[in-house]
Amino acid sequence: MELIGHDWGALITYDACVTAPEPIERALALAIPHPLTFMGRLTHPARLRRSWYIGLFQLPGSGWIVxxxxxxxxxxxxxxxxxxxxxxxxxxxxxxxxx
Structure with a gap:
């Protein structure tokens, strides 16, 4: 199976490769670097400003806000x-x- 994910889907792709790698032959993650790289870059104010919505979507009630x-x-x-x-x-x- 090939797995392709963009933005939120990229994060899911990374997770799937770790938690259930057996069926995945190839994976492509677009728009989001590897989670460790991404988290390291959140220390930069510009990246944090561009990524605020990710934190928002983790909050209870975010569907109402959206x-x-x-x-x-x-x-x-x-x-x-x-x-x-x-x-x-x-x-x-x-x-x-x-x-």
Missing amino acids: TARDLALIDRLWRQWSPGFSLDPALQAELHERL
């Missing part, structure tokens, strides 16, 4: 992570429906 005010947090993250990219309102509505 969905509050018609997914305003998701829209904010989209604008932050994709500056200069305009999301068509129909696609934005579809994204909101899937969350």
Whole structure:
């Protein structure tokens, strides 16, 4: 089996490789370095600022925070992570429906 993970999926990919490596022949983790490297880099203020949402999603009730005010947090993250990219309102509505 091949396993590919991006962002949160990358963290799950790393975990799967450690906890259940037998079925995994190849793994690819995108956007997140190895957890030890990632944790070491959180000492840099710029990295911590860009990764705050990871801590948020660990908190009880984070689902409520994410969905509050018609997914305003998701829209904010989209604008932050994709500056200069305009999301068509129909696609934005579809994204909101899937969350």
